[in-house]
Amino acid sequence: MEKELLFITVIGEDRKGIVAKISDLLYRFDVNIEDISQKIMGAYFVMTMLVDMKDSPRPLEELRAGLEKIGTELGMQIQIQHENIFKMMHRI
Template sequence: MKIVVTIVGQDRVGIIAMVSNILASYNVNILNINQNILEGFFNMVMIADMTQATISLKDLQQILREKGEAISLDIKVQHEGIFQIMHRI
């Protein structure tokens, strides 16, 4: 199963490292990263594969949401199909 991870917030050192380390610790494979920084505003979309993951999507969503809130970032994790349907409009 593929997932889409989106991160929005003020830019700071270590955002990608934090998310990448969490994903790696649960054997989630990063397939693609696209990021933009404009006037200190960070926006990233990451595509990852959970085929070999050792965590459920629900638990991963909670962990990343809580880690993001702790440093004032909005981090969302969605199943790729849900993401595509929501952004079809």
């Protein structure tokens, strides 16, 4: 079965527990983490996770809601987007 790849972007102030909380949520959704990167960009701490949702029995809508809840708890912005949009915008 083909992978269903999405990027999670976490933006805000670096703090403990970010990866733990998100990883725990992803585990509960049966979503596999393929890669993690992070970087300080100006005033922002930015972490990106490439995840594969192909085995997840639950809809993306619920995962998005779960990530938004974590974002509110940690005071960070969390976005999740299918990788196609990055392919279109950044690759010709």
